[in-house]
Amino acid sequence: xxxxxxxxxxxxxxxxxxxxxxxxxxxxxxxxxxxxxxxxxxxxxxxxxxxxxxxxxxxxxxxxxxxxxxxxxxxxxxxxxxxxxxxxxxxxxxxxxxxxxxxxxxxxxxxxxxxxxxxxxxxxxxxxxxxxxxxxxxxxxxxxxxxxxxxxxxxxxxxxxxxxxxxxxxxxxxxxxxxxxxxxxxxxxxxxxxxxxxxxxxxxxxxxxxxxxxxxxxxxxxxxxxxxxxxxxxxxxxxxxxxxxxxxxxxxxxxxxxxxxxxxxxxxxxxxxxxxxxxxxxxxxxxxxxxxxxxxxxxxxxxxxxxxxxxxxxxxxxxxxxxxxxxxxxxxxxxxxxxxxxxxxxxxxxxxxxxxxxxxxxxxxxxxxxxxxxxxxxxxxxxxxxxxxxxxxxxxxxxxxxxxxxxxxxxxxxxxxxxxxxxxxxxxxxxxxxxxxxxxxxxxxxxxxxxxxxxxxxxxxxxxxxxxxxxxxxxxxxxxxxxxxxxxxxxxxxxxxxxxxxxxxxxxxxxxxxxxxxxxxxxxxxxxxxxxxxxxxxxxxxxxxxxxxxxxxxxxxxxxxxxxxxxxxxxxxxxxxxxxxxxxxxxxxxxxxxxxxxxxxxxxxxxxxxxxxxxxxxxxxxxxxxxxxxxxxxx
Amino acid sequence: xxxxxxxxxxxxxxxxxxxxxxxxxxxxxxxxxxxxxxxxxxxxxxxxxxxxxxxxxxxxxxxxxxxxxxxxxxxxxxxxxxxxxxxxxxxxxxxxxxxxxxxxxxxxxxxxxxxxxxxxxxxxxxxxxxxxxxxxxxxxxxxxxxxxxxxxxxxxxxxxxxxxxx
Numbered sequence: 001x002x003x004x005x006x007x008x009x010x011x012x013x014x015x016x017x018x019x020x021x022x023x024x025x026x027x028x029x030x031x032x033x034x035x036x037x038x039x040x041x042x043x044x045x046x047x048x049x050x051x052x053x054x055x056x057x058x059x060x061x062x063x064x065x066x067x068x069x070x071x072x073x074x075x076x077x078x079x080x081x082x083x084x085x086x087x088x089x090x091x092x093x094x095x096x097x098x099x100x101x102x103x104x105x106x107x108x109x110x111x112x113x114x115x116x117x118x119x120x121x122x123x124x125x126x127x128x129x130x131x132x133x134x135x136x137x138x139x140x141x142x143x144x145x146x147x148x149x150x151x152x153x154x155x156x157x158x159x160x161x162x163x164x165x166x167x168x169x170x171x172x173x174x175x176x177x178x179x180x181x182x183x184x185x186x187x188x189x190x191x192x193x194x195x196x197x198x199x200x201x202x203x204x205x206x207x208x209x210x211x212x213x214x215x216x217x218x219x220x221x222x223x224x225x226x227x228x229x230x231x232x233x234x235x236x237x238x239x240x241x242x243x244x245x246x247x248x249x250x251x252x253x254x255x256x257x258x259x260x261x262x263x264x265x266x267x268x269x270x271x272x273x274x275x276x277x278x279x280x281x282x283x284x285x286x287x288x289x290x291x292x293x294x295x296x297x298x299x300x301x302x303x304x305x306x307x308x309x310x311x312x313x314x315x316x317x318x319x320x321x322x323x324x325x326x327x328x329x330x331x332x333x334x335x336x337x338x339x340x341x342x343x344x345x346x347x348x349x350x351x352x353x354x355x356x357x358x359x360x361x362x363x364x365x366x367x368x369x370x371x372x373x374x375x376x377x378x379x380x381x382x383x384x385x386x387x388x389x390x391x392x393x394x395x396x397x398x399x400x401x402x403x404x405x406x407x408x409x410x411x412x413x414x415x416x417x418x419x420x421x422x423x424x425x426x427x428x429x430x431x432x433x434x435x436x437x438x439x440x441x442x443x444x445x446x447x448x449x450x451x452x453x454x455x456x457x458x459x460x461x462x463x464x465x466x467x468x469x470x471x472x473x474x475x476x477x478x479x480x481x482x483x484x485x486x487x488x489x490x491x492x493x494x495x496x497x498x499x500x501x502x503x504x505x506x507x508x509x510x511x512x513x514x515x516x517x518x519x520x521x522x523x524x525x526x527x528x529x530x531x532x533x534x535x536x537x538x539x540x541x542x543x544x545x546x547x548x549x550x551x552x553x554x555x556x557x558x559x560x561x562x563x564x565x566x567x568x569x570x571x572x573x574x575x576x577x578x579x580x581x582x583x584x585x586x587x588x589x590x591x592x593x594x595x596x597x598x599x600x601x602x603x604x605x606x607x608x609x610x611x612x613x614x615x616x617x618x619x620x621x622x623x624x625x626x627x628x629x630x631x632x633x634x635x
Numbered sequence: 636x637x638x639x640x641x642x643x644x645x646x647x648x649x650x651x652x653x654x655x656x657x658x659x660x661x662x663x664x665x666x667x668x669x670x671x672x673x674x675x676x677x678x679x680x681x682x683x684x685x686x687x688x689x690x691x692x693x694x695x696x697x698x699x700x701x702x703x704x705x706x707x708x709x710x711x712x713x714x715x716x717x718x719x720x721x722x723x724x725x726x727x728x729x730x731x732x733x734x735x736x737x738x739x740x741x742x743x744x745x746x747x748x749x750x751x752x753x754x755x756x757x758x759x760x761x762x763x764x765x766x767x768x769x770x771x772x773x774x775x776x777x778x779x780x781x782x783x784x785x786x787x788x789x790x791x792x793x794x795x796x797x798x799x800x801x
Contacts, residue, residue, distance in 0.1 A: 030766065031770055230724035233764070306667075306668070307671060308706075309708040311707065326666040328705040387768040481725070
């Protein structure tokens with residue numbers, strides 16, 4: 001089998017691309033597909049065929065003579081702006097259409113492709129200024145980001161290896177495999193200061209170094225794609241949008257530590273990611289980038305995919321190796337680290353998806369150029385999943401050191417209030433780092449985000465979930481939400497985590513259901529600290545963080561619950577619903593939606609709620625058009 | 636006792652399981668992918684099959700049960716034809732996923748303990764995160780993702796699926 005020659009593929013691809021008159025890129029990330037991107041794809045192809053225009057769906061196909069200027073419709077990975085999907089980009093005009101529906105297909109072909117006209121109705125409008133934006137460069141959501149890892153997601157076709165090679169792919173891996181010694185590869189990554197993007201922020205180069213020093217004929221490289229953090233989906237987007245970049249990163253990692261076999265551990269909840277990675281592996285093997293004697297060298301390395309079966313704790317390195325070996329995913333005591341003794345007792349490097357995707361970039365641009373972005377202690381960029389009560393939700397990538405203020409108010413376009421309008425004064429908190437992280441408030445908005453500064457304020461980068469919350473959010477419920485999650489995901493091996501998280505949850509329930517006293521809060525704090533200090537693995541050690549951070553930042557809200565009052569009206573047992581007689585028009589809308597039959601009153605007369613019957617579902621508040629129903633503390 | 640009357644004929648026919656076992660070379664280390672494939676076939680892990688798998692792999696039934704109960708993807712009870720997964724990730728949670736769960740429970744007469752309807756048509760599950768946070772709150776019915784689902788839309792979806800079956 002011949003090793004594919006990268007330069008030739010690039011040249012061929014370039015030639016074929018130059019024959020195109022137009023390229024229509026449809027975002028085929030999970031978000032856009034859910035919004036109907038595939039129907040748009042089909043509709044566009046149908047209209048193009050109907051008009052007998054030359055069409056190709058993949059650049060791999062030979063272009064028949066006489067059809068030198070075809071239109072290419074290609075699918076891309078997630079472009080990060082799922083909220084306004086499906087997204088359609090038209091090149092070379094560089095126009096971005098948002099919220100495209102199949103019925104827009106005819107207009108796009110007739111008006112934009114054939115007549116060169118921009119369809120204003122399909123352009124994105126800035127929520128604050130109402131200004132229309134023609135392309136990515138004009139949208140403030142994109143304009144203020146620095147997309148390095150995500151740059152190719154949304155541009156290249158994830159199912160076409162040639163497209164990845166055209167964008168410079170596999171060059172770095174070839175260079176490392178053929179021209180560098182393992183130690184040299186480790187040194188480049190160490191020099192770049194790359195830190196693990198999975199949350200802990202451990203130096204990737206040092207981890208590789210440690211594995212390299214182990215004497216063993218077999219060593220394993222695992223790509224950790226078990227993204228289980230609620231509120232994070234960057235790994236999913238990279239796996240779906242640019243799977244080859246992960247394979248390339250793994251090849252480089254294997255070269256650096258003498259790895260012999262790789263495993264990509266993916267959540268089974270991500271079927272598209274599994275499919276695309278499997279396809280990428282097959283294509284890479286065909287091109288001889290994986291398997292025996294890759295790139296024609298004496299180095300052999302192959303990769304397999306393992307689907308997780310739904311256990312959050314398997315994201316922890318030692319638990320993940322257990323799971324791959326076909327056991328219950330329970331972490332073990334360290335040391336020895338997995339880099340010393342992991343899969344089948346052999347040295348194993350476990351790297352996060354985003355970390356691995358950074359590696360080829362570092363090799364391509366050089367360690368010094370990489371260090372220019374980000375902060376001194378945390379170089380490079382970080383992807384965040386920006387969600388919750390913000391105008392623009394989606395996947396973003398910013399240099400380390402960017403402030404939360406920039407992310408929330410500029411890239412995110414501002415905070416949404418309970419009515420869904422932009423109102424920056426309604427900002428309450430931002431939860432960062434998922435179940436291991438904490439809540440930050442107004443006064444933290446200007447700290448530069450990096451591994452160390454976040455740790456100093458009791459939060460962490462974690463996997464990079466950023467959930468913005470407005471003033472209608474109850475912080476006790478948020479603490480409960482995360483605790484319920486870690487409690488149910490605890491593997492049960494060590495007592496502090498298994499029993500401790502359960503008791504913490506019960507204490508929170510006491511507070512949320514009106515049985516709490518100040519003593520409950522003191523006990524809660526003490527227990528949180530104990531669990532933090534004595535748990536076996538990262539899951540238990542960080543599980544109490546969301547509780548402790550809300551206790552610290554929102555003490556008055558916890559105190560209010562002790563006094564039988566949930567200020568935001570979220571804790572059902574602490575609130576009662578009342579109808580203000582002067583505002584009630586007697587329209588009976590609430591009577592009709594009340595599932596408990598708790599509301600009574602004659603038509604056109606003020607209604608009343610029977611507190612005994614009321615199940616506090618809130619259906620009436622949502623239905624009332626006159627804002628006549630209010631939610632308040634029980635005392 | 637409608638729920639226990641899963642396809643008994645299928646249960647006593649181990650040829651499908653043997654095929655799955657052979658596909659993974661009967662390696663005990665591949666037990667997780669094997670159980671995943673078994674579950675895909677039966678929509679849950681029947682007790683007899685798990686014992687059979689354990690014997691075939693030369694391992695103890697306790698180990699197989701241990702794995703089946705550890706990973707949340709595995710189910711020891713038959714699931715409905717349509718599995719409604721409500722995402723309860725942080726983003727979906729703050730945007731009202733618990734309201735959707737309550738709506739579904741009310742519409743389908745389900746409870747905290749009872750996740751599957753008696754006619755084995757629907758199963759309600761909550762998942763920690765589907766990775767579609769931009770579409771919060773998100774719901775997946777079998778493989779189809781629905782984004783920005785309101786309580787009203789949820790009711791409509793259930794009716795749609797019910798009419799499809801009627």
